[in-house]
Amino acid sequence: MSDIRFDDRVAIVTGAGGGLGRCHALELARRGAKVVVNDLGGSLDGTGGNSEAAEAVVKEIEALGGEAIANGSSVSDEAGVKKMIDDTMAKWGRIDIIIANAGILRDKSFSKMTQGDIDLVLDVHLRGTFMPVHAAWNIMKEQNFGRIVVTTSSTGLYGNFGQANYGAAKLGVVGMMNTLKIEGAKNNIKINAVCPIAATRMTQGLMPDEVLAQLKPEYVTPGVMNLVKDDAPSGMILSAGAGAFSMARIVETEGVFVGQGEGLSAEAVAAKWDQITDVATTKPAFQSGGEHGQNIFAAVAAGMKG
Template sequence: MADDIRFDGQVAIVTGAGGGLGRQHALELARRGAKVVVNDLGGSVDGSGGSSDAAKAVVAEIEAFGGQAIAHGASVTDDAGVADLVKTTIDTWGRIDILVANAGILRDKTLSKMELADFEAVMQVHVFGTFKPIKAVWDIMKAQNYGRIVVTTSSSGMYGNFGQSNYGAAKMAVLGLMNTLKLEGAKNNVKINAISPVAATRMTEGLMPPEILAKLNPEYVTPGVVYLVSEDAPTGAILTAGAGVFALARIFETEGVYLGEGGLSAEEVRDSWEKITAEPGQQAYFNGGEQGQKFFRKLAGG
């Protein structure tokens, strides 16, 4: 039996930690010995408003069971705020080992009804609000040859969800970010993974009946996040989690078919569609170069 996962001596920043999933992540990391920075703007679900009262309440919960935490009310989209978040963390505890990028908003509308502002706001919080904290901690983690980052994705991005083109686009964007950073962080032991949660929070309470929501407690997602920021974590994994169920999401590419270069046409693609999409031999690649190798192998095999 392996030892319990502990974070004694480690420092964690959790964004959007004033409620829902982020709160659970912060509480559990603190219970397991981490010093936690509870970041939350305190805004509403659509991103308006903001105070750090929500973050202070979570800090009080952590301190009540003997944990260590501080609150920070910066918006993850604000450059100066993110810089101050990181500076405050370093000034207080001297290091940053873990970042859980959890902050998010919703502006659900069909594309016909969606304003540009609805798309931009969601992209700002989910994409830039993930990138900016990562960028701010990245060199710190590389310099100490240790870092664990979790980004938050969604089935809306991977598979689609009606009325969420903005949210879905943003949630796939963070996977693209992760896929490159897993490569760039490898030599300095900086690992990055994604969690795709299904949970009852302020952001989902209007979407499902109460009896279903009861089974989707945010507490049931947090164990996955805790593992993904542990010393033994994988890197580049997309962990889906909800209601006590955990699974790994992957993008697979079929083996495909070489159609030659002479006389290549759209009709040939159409007529070869079954071969192009055949599942036997399909693979999940770890980097783009692996796909390139497949193309050249098929070219050489003619």
């Protein structure tokens, strides 16, 4: 198997001053990429900030013999993100890879969650993923090359107590990916999602120490390198933790035609509930909204025939 290399590639990693982002940035640099290390450097709940964390990782990359620049902007600050993109273009003239990784938490049960907790988490994770990707999109299109990773979470895919704000944002980035994989295809822009589990300040105290010891952030990064390599897939959700990797998918059952007009009622749907929800009929994941529509019309056609 050939080495995965990023020579002459320029990569931006957001939230790369610590945790998973730092590992991604270091590994990209080890494999030849020039790296923009972005980090606001604030606390876990999104308060405060300075560029020291990003600068420290730049020093680590330089100590490895790599090239990097620090950027202390918030990913949800439009002017700051524009400056990050402009500075990258001024320094290296291209943007090949974006790993949108920055994040914060404002966990609370829904009844205690304030509008501020909702807005800030959506701002950092959802707008903060859109903004750098959007600002670099036309550059990637012109280059006919782009590799993007968004960072989702088991909370977005499946749910976790106290994280309604975070879960909504984390599934939101998957929604963005699903469309950009289609829009980017003709310009060789590939976009994927990583669903990590790692011992960082985000998961401190959530699991016993012996479990956290297995969850080194370094054990997620090799999967992410496969999502940004030249022959990366597109539209994939890769789960990664403790050195184990799997693929997550959104799937639907085959479906059943209940009726139209007078034959269709709430009771008629209830009568077919077992067939509608029969997981034994689960279809392979659809690649676009169009395929979802075809599944519905296949059920209609089968029902009308039968």
